[in-house]
Amino acid sequence: MTTIEDRFRREEVTLFDGRVPVLFVPANLGVYCLTAEAARALRLVREGCSSDMAAQTLGCTAETVRAFLGHTMEILEEDQKNIDLPAPRTLKSGGKLPQLVFMVNNFCNLKCRYCYEHENVFTEPPTTMPKDLAKAAIETMSDIFSEIERIMFIGGEPALCEDILDFICEQATAIAQKKGQPPPAFCMISNGTKFTPTLADTVARFRIQITFSVDGPPVVHDQLRVHHDNSPSFVTISQNIQRYRELDVAPVAIECTVTSVHREAQLSISSLLDYFGREFGVDEAHVAVAGLSADSPLNPGQEGGAYHLEFAEAAAASVERLINRMMGRTTQGAAMDLVTAMLRRLKSRRGSVQMCPAGTTQLVVDSAGDIYPCWMFAGDKTYRIGNIASVDGEATLNSPVLQRIYANSKANNEDCRVCYARHLCNACLGNNRIATGAIEKMSPAFCNTVRAIAQQTIVGYAEASHNAEVRKYIASGRQMRDLEASGCDAVAST
Amino acid sequence: MELRSNTLESQDLKFEIEAVDLGDLDALEEDIVPCTGCGCTCKSD
Numbered sequence: 392m393t394t395i396e397d398r399f400r401r402e403e404v405t406l407f408d409g410r411v412p413v414l415f416v417p418a419n420l421g422v423y424c425l426t427a428e429a430a431r432a433l434r435l436v437r438e439g440c441s442s443d444m445a446a447q448t449l450g451c452t453a454e455t456v457r458a459f460l461g462h463t464m465e466i467l468e469e470d471q472k473n474i475d476l477p478a479p480r481t482l483k484s485g486g487k488l489p490q491l492v493f494m495v496n497n498f499c500n501l502k503c504r505y506c507y508e509h510e511n512v513f514t515e516p517p518t519t520m521p522k523d524l525a526k527a528a529i530e531t532m533s534d535i536f537s538e539i540e541r542i543m544f545i546g547g548e549p550a551l552c553e554d555i556l557d558f559i560c561e562q563a564t565a566i567a568q569k570k571g572q573p574p575p576a577f578c579m580i581s582n583g584t585k586f587t588p589t590l591a592d593t594v595a596r597f598r599i600q601i602t603f604s605v606d607g608p609p610v611v612h613d614q615l616r617v618h619h620d621n622s623p624s625f626v627t628i629s630q631n632i633q634r635y636r637e638l639d640v641a642p643v644a645i646e647c648t649v650t651s652v653h654r655e656a657q658l659s660i661s662s663l664l665d666y667f668g669r670e671f672g673v674d675e676a677h678v679a680v681a682g683l684s685a686d687s688p689l690n691p692g693q694e695g696g697a698y699h700l701e702f703a704e705a706a707a708a709s710v711e712r713l714i715n716r717m718m719g720r721t722t723q724g725a726a727m728d729l730v731t732a733m734l735r736r737l738k739s740r741r742g743s744v745q746m747c748p749a750g751t752t753q754l755v756v757d758s759a760g761d762i763y764p765c766w767m768f769a770g771d772k773t774y775r776i777g778n779i780a781s782v783d784g785e786a787t788l789n790s791p792v793l794q795r796i797y798a799n800s801k802a803n804n805e806d807c808r809v810c811y812a813r814h815l816c817n818a819c820l821g822n823n824r825i826a827t828g829a830i831e832k833m834s835p836a837f838c839n840t841v842r843a844i845a846q847q848t849i850v851g852y853a854e855a856s857h858n859a860e861v862r863k864y865i866a867s868g869r870q871m872r873d874l875e876a877s878g879c880d881a882v883a884s885t
Numbered sequence: 886m887e888l889r890s891n892t893l894e895s896q897d898l899k900f901e902i903e904a905v906d907l908g909d910l911d912a913l914e915e916d917i918v919p920c921t922g923c924g925c926t927c928k929s930d
Contacts, residue, residue: 414902422905428898451898459900466902717910735913856905865909 395460396436402467405811406434407846413853416467417811419474420740423466424853432456433463476814479744479800480751482793484784488536489752491575493528494766495520495555496547497758501582501624503604503616505650505681505689507825511770512547512757519552520758525559528756528779533566535784544579544599545766547758553590560597580604580646582616583628591638600641602677603632606648607663608670611656615648632671645725646677650689654698660705660727668724674716676725678705680840682767682822692836703843706730710851718864729841733815733848742814746804749820750776750796762787764796767821774824796820799831806833812845 407413412430414423425433428449435445442456449456482488498517499508506513532539542563544556556579564574574597583603593599605628606612613623636643645667649660660678667676680698683690691698709726713734716722736742745751750764757769760779768774776790799820801807807818818833818841826834855861 424901424903424905426899426901429900429902432900449898455898455900459902463902466904470904713913714907714910717907717913719911731913738907738910738913852907853905856903856907861907861910865907868909 395457395464396442398464399433399436399460400439402464403811404437404467406430406437407850409850409854411850411854411857413850414463415811415849416470417814418476419470420737420742420814421467421470421473422737422849422853424856429459432459436460473740476742476744479746479797479802481797482536482751482754482788484535484788485537487538487540488532488754490541490543490748490754491528491532491539492543492545492753492755492766493520493525493549493555493559494545494547494755494757494769495525495549495559496552497769498551499546499548499582500551500584500618501548501616502619503582503648504652505615505648505683505687507682507767507821508547508769515759515770518758520555520756520760522555522558524758524760524779525555526562528760529559529562529566531779531782532754532756533570535782535788538570538572539563539567539575541576541578544577545755548582548584549579550581550583550585550590553587553593556590556599557593557597560593560599564597576600578602582624583631584618584624586631586634591634594635595638595640598640600644601635602644602646603628603635604648605632605645605667605671606650607653607656607658608666611652611658614652615650629670636672643671643673644675644677645671645673646679648681649678649691649698650681650683651691652689654691660698660701661708664705664709664727665724673725675728675731677728679729680837682819682825684826685834685836690836699839699843702727702840703847706844706847707851710734710848710855714851714855714858714861718861727844729817729844730848732817733845734852736815737849737852743817744801744814746796746799746801746807746818747820750793764792765821767819768824771824774830796830804831804833806838810838810842812838812842815845815848816841 403417405415405417407415412425412427414425414433432445432449435448443453446453446456496519497512497515542559549556560577567574577597578600580602594601606615609623609625612625616624618624632643647663663678664676667673680691681689705727709730712722712724712726713731753765755763755766755769756779757763762776762778763769763774764776774792776792777787801813807813820830822837823830823832823834826837
């Protein structure tokens with residue numbers, strides 16, 4: 392006979408300690424607050440204790456423990472109905488292409504110390520994507536897919552080739568118009584060292600959202616992101632970010648790549664978030680560890696992985712800021728954008744089933760017309776899907792590279808499928824390739840960092856539900872809605 | 886916030902499990918969802 396203890400042990404749940412103990416259900420992102428006694432009882436049973444043994448430890452009756460397990464199972468089983476995960480997305484001929492990326496060139500005016508492109512992209516002769524190739528790429532992709540939702544520019548450094556950016560925006564807009572569709576959204580990842588009036592005009596006309604790479608204050612940024620003559624880049628970038636802000640096309644976005652240099656400078660992740668909020672006025676920042684091999688001296692994990700704790704601390708501060716913003720308050724300092732994504736998922740209970748955009752919601756065309764799932768694979772022929780000159784829609788989308796990516800879904804991947812954070816995580820196949828040599832093999836350091844962030848986000852979310860101000864805010868919103876509803880009814884009945 | 890809970894009290898011990906739902910808080914602005922690897926921000930899901 393299956394006992395209630397056995398039934399509970401079979402449930403996939405994770406228990407977290409904290410000011411408010413939490414039970415988390417990875418499959419449907421269920422979050423439950425527990426009392427200390429409840430948490431202890433559940434933990435003892437998970438560890439193999441019978442209800443009698445747990446009761447003895449806790450100082451209560453076995454009936455109480457069994458009854459509580461019964462209540463818990465009722466709630467969890469009722470909540471199973473909330474599991475509504477979509478199938479992982481794949482690219483289909485005739486379907487939408489969420490993101491088409493143009494690697495418009497393969498050269499850069501900086502030589503960032505951690506950049507993975509030194510080993511592949513930058514080994515080729517410098518090339519800017521020719522206009523006829525760009526035109527062919529837009530036309531081909533527009534033939535294969537019903538709509539291109541977003542076009543992203545990356546390099547090399549895309550801002551060094553402003554003509555081709557303008558050309559692609561014009562061509563893509565014209566094709567969308569011909570199809571009776573809105574133009575794609577445009578965005579660009581830039582090192583921010585070049586922002587000419589010509590580029591500013593293109594950015595303003597096509598509302599190109601720019602994410603600037605800034606690694607923190609000059610003390611670290613100018614050690615990592617230098618020109619070829621070793622001159623620093625921070626001051627120029629800071630001025631260009633201001634020029635971009637004045638165009639008012641989209642909020643400034645910052646991405647920061649963390650290396651051992653940050654640790655040497657004693658700059659914690661939290662202090663970076665404070666800095667980005669203060670210096671650039673951003674509410675969110677993208678802070679990620681550099682995709683480096685485990686033995687790279689720039690890998691911050693070299694020092695024993697203590698940086699997971701730094702990320703956890705920054706995640707806790709981010710949750711607090713974001714919960715305050717969700718109550719309409721202004722806060723100081725930026726939040727980690729990954730924490731924002733995780734909180735949004737917990738709140739909506741819509742888990743992320745995608746491993747990452749590479750090849751599932753995104754295709755990349757490099758400056759030679761080669762097609763890859765992500766710019767992080769550019770130059771590695773193992774992951775080349777084809778070339779724009781010889782694309783055959785169905786065959787291209789059935790390429791072994793894409794089939795390999797589809798087979799490596801979170802549900803199939805041996806590391807992901809048993810990870811409690813799988814539906815909160817955004818993984819990165821490019822990072823896997825660099826860190827472990829295979830897209831299917833997760834980097835333990837990467838996963839530990841994501842789990843540290845996820846745990847803090849889950850616990851912070853649960854703790855917020857016990858916060859008197861949060862409760863008051865929600866109750867007042869409900870009252871308002873009830874009043875509005877009753878007002879509408881009264882009007883309707885007259 | 887909906888808090889479905891079950892509480893059992895026994896010998897001064899409180900066994901409680903409470904489902905958390907902060908769905909009524911304001912929405913966080915839908916923006917770009919990051920991938921966490923290379924440091925580049927890209928749309929996911």
